[in-house]
Amino acid sequence: KDLVNYSKENSLKDIPPSGIRYFDVKVNKIPDILKLTLGEPDLNTPEHVKKAAVQSILDNDSHYSDQEGTLRLRTAISNFLKRKLDLSYDPQTEVLVTIGGTEALTATMLTFFHPGDDIIVPTPSYALYFPIIHLTGSNLVSVNTAPTNFVLTPEVLEETLAAHPQAKAIILNYPTNPTGREYSAEELEKLAAIIKEHNLMVISDEIYSELVYDLPHTSIAQYLPERTIIVNGLSKSHAMTGYRAGYLAGPAGLVKWVMEMHAFLVTAPSNPAQAAATEALENGDQDPVEASKIYQKRRDYITKALNDLGLETVPSNGAFYIFVKIPAKYGTDDWAFAEDLAQKGKVAGIPGSSFGAGGEGYIRFSYAASDEKLEEAVRRIKDFLTKEV
Numbered sequence: 001k002d003l004v005n006y007s008k009e010n011s012l013k014d015i016p017p018s019g020i021r022y023f024d025v026k027v028n029k030i031p032d033i034l035k036l037t038l039g040e041p042d043l044n045t046p047e048h049v050k051k052a053a054v055q056s057i058l059d060n061d062s063h064y065s066d067q068e069g070t071l072r073l074r075t076a077i078s079n080f081l082k083r084k085l086d087l088s089y090d091p092q093t094e095v096l097v098t099i100g101g102t103e104a105l106t107a108t109m110l111t112f113f114h115p116g117d118d119i120i121v122p123t124p125s126y127a128l129y130f131p132i133i134h135l136t137g138s139n140l141v142s143v144n145t146a147p148t149n150f151v152l153t154p155e156v157l158e159e160t161l162a163a164h165p166q167a168k169a170i171i172l173n174y175p176t177n178p179t180g181r182e183y184s185a186e187e188l189e190k191l192a193a194i195i196k197e198h199n200l201m202v203i204s205d206e207i208y209s210e211l212v213y214d215l216p217h218t219s220i221a222q223y224l225p226e227r228t229i230i231v232n233g234l235s236k237s238h239a240m241t242g243y244r245a246g247y248l249a250g251p252a253g254l255v256k257w258v259m260e261m262h263a264f265l266v267t268a269p270s271n272p273a274q275a276a277a278t279e280a281l282e283n284g285d286q287d288p289v290e291a292s293k294i295y296q297k298r299r300d301y302i303t304k305a306l307n308d309l310g311l312e313t314v315p316s317n318g319a320f321y322i323f324v325k326i327p328a329k330y331g332t333d334d335w336a337f338a339e340d341l342a343q344k345g346k347v348a349g350i351p352g353s354s355f356g357a358g359g360e361g362y363i364r365f366s367y368a369a370s371d372e373k374l375e376e377a378v379r380r381i382k383d384f385l386t387k388e389v
């Protein structure tokens, strides 16, 4: 059997390569490029968390963990969700430790999405959702939120469900990648009423829940505990992207099936990563509070600086992204603008259309970068706009 061509027979063949990765490879070749492309904290993992990982290795904690994660970590997750959101999850049956938020998302989608299912995703959104929906054979029902200030409104959700009455699930992400938009309790409550009426399942990607600046984080699970799978993890809150420590929580009737999928996909999560995650959740509530102060200052700076250059920005009140409207000269061609800015201005951001419908005509910058880097980026963007636009 020709293994190279054999691999082209599967459904991966229809999935275009990630635009983000393609762009990253391209800009990496530009000398002296200043990258505001990365979706990860520039801060270091807190010392006490690092020590817990090291200690786990020194203690010969080197055998397979419980498949669903250690009970101590699942209990720490359950306590965290109680403390932060007043939600109650049984650590034994309703919490699963995963390899980052990514595995939580992928395992949940592979478990519940089947060929022909309609899956609603407000866009622009995190780009990982699209290929996984495709792999399951389900249909992406993209809801363009650009006309409603990048927020899914109850009216638009009603319209979408009128057109797709059989929709099975909705994926929500707040604070949102790529806009940094957090949803208020009031907004979520209104969406929840419609979701319940139409009997949808909810995947609620709350990976940026600890990085919010203007309003407290609320979960849609507070209104819809019976139908929501919360996805979260330590990657962003504790600057631990490389540890691959994530989790999900939801009703036992749903989580039991994801646990089976997870066992097939990864067997069990890693022990040092779980030891670190346990320490972060048991003793690290203050870490994201401190990180948020830093990101908030940068958010304030970059928003004002870009607005002062005449660039329109989507209000960012969480995560570490700012979504910026590109200059009129480029129309909606965000790829052309991003390429020009990278080649001639030496600043890289991600073209907005990589995040799906509604992202065209925008560029995403990450402000998970030092003050000096952000100041230099603003200088370069100003220079570029003066000379080229």
Ligand code: PLP
Binding pocket: 039, 099, 100, 101, 102, 103, 126, 173, 177, 205, 207, 233, 234, 235, 236, 241, 244, 245, 246
């Ligand atoms: N969900 C969103 C919205 C993200 O932006 C990311 C990472 O960028 C993830 C999930 C994945 O997180 P993890 O690194 O924990 O897999």
